[in-house]
Amino acid sequence: MVRERQEPTPEERGRLMHLWTETSHRQLEVPEEELFVVQHVQIEVPAYAPIFASVRCAVCGENVVEMRARVKDGQPVCIACASLEQGQLDRAGISTASWGVGLTA
Numbered sequence: 340m341v342r343e344r345q346e347p348t349p350e351e352r353g354r355l356m357h358l359w360t361e362t363s364h365r366q367l368e369v370p371e372e373e374l375f376v377v378q379h380v381q382i383e384v385p386a387y388a389p390i391f392a393s394v395r396c397a398v399c400g401e402n403v404v405e406m407r408a409r410v411k412d413g414q415p416v417c418i419a420c421a422s423l424e425q426g427q428l429d430r431a432g433i434s435t436a437s438w439g440v441g442l443t444a
């Protein structure tokens with residue numbers, strides 16, 4: 340857990356860069372057999388992801404997956420446009436101008 344982030348001194352930054360470089364060069368010397376396991380395996384190919392129909396947002400014109408669209412005045416709207424019209428409670432209070440913050444599913 341980071342409790343207090345402090346900027347490193349130039350000496351600390353230089354030491355870190357040196358350690359990164361050393362570690363990177365050491366990794367290049369590790370034999371492939373120690374880094375990787377190469378073998379034939381049997382895998383089950385996952386099913387294709389389902390494809391859902393899209394509808395066009397009546398406000399901004401962007402396509403949105405039908406199941407994610409909201410309905411306003413009988414027209415489909417995207418989440419961002421829907422959230423502009425709805426009051427939304429966030430740390431600043433109730434606002435109507437936040438673009439879908441917290442509404443992504």
Ligand SMILES: [Zn+2]
Pocket residue numbers: 396397398399400401416417418419420421
């Ligand atoms: Zn929209």
